[in-house]
Amino acid sequence: MKLSEIKSKLDLVSRCGEDYLEQEITGGYCGDLLSDVMANSKQGNVWITIQVHLNIVAVATLKELTAIILVNGRKPNEDTLKKAIEENIPILTSKLSAFELSGKLYALGIGNI
Template sequence: MKLKEIIEKLQLKVLTGQDKLQVEVTGGYTSDLLSDVIANSKQGNLWITLQIHQNIIAVAKLKDLAGIIIVNNREPDEETLQKAKEENVPLFSSEEMAFEISGKLYELISS
């Protein structure tokens, strides 16, 4: 499923990466531990997290993730937004909690 479709269905707010919405999403990975995400996420995954600091961008970039969904209506740091723009990493935000977003994404991708 394409990123664009997921954004519409999950009603995500697009913060950066507007031009990368045609990317195919391979799955999701929900975690707030960066070492865990580095070790276990897969290329094309959407990363669901509440971390908002700038170091999440390098992790997404290194693992070729489809993007990052920041949950609980948290606002990313200014440096994070800046880095996401520089590295062209799609960043989204959601009002929902990680549990809900993960469940919905799972439904969408597995159906």
């Protein structure tokens, strides 16, 4: 499934990286500890987190994640957005919790692949 499809189906708000929404998603990973995400996320995953600071972009870049989705209505910091634009990493936001959003992604067929 494409990132643009989950964006519209789950009411996600795009904060940057609109040009990269046609990428295919291979699965998802949910976590707020950066080393855990470094160790366990997979290339092409969407990453669900409540972390909004700049260092999430390096993790997404190094692991070649498709996008970062910030949950619980959180918004990215200014410097996070700037860095994400530089690194071509889409950041989307959701009002839902990590649990609810992960459940909805699973229901759409996005698993931990």
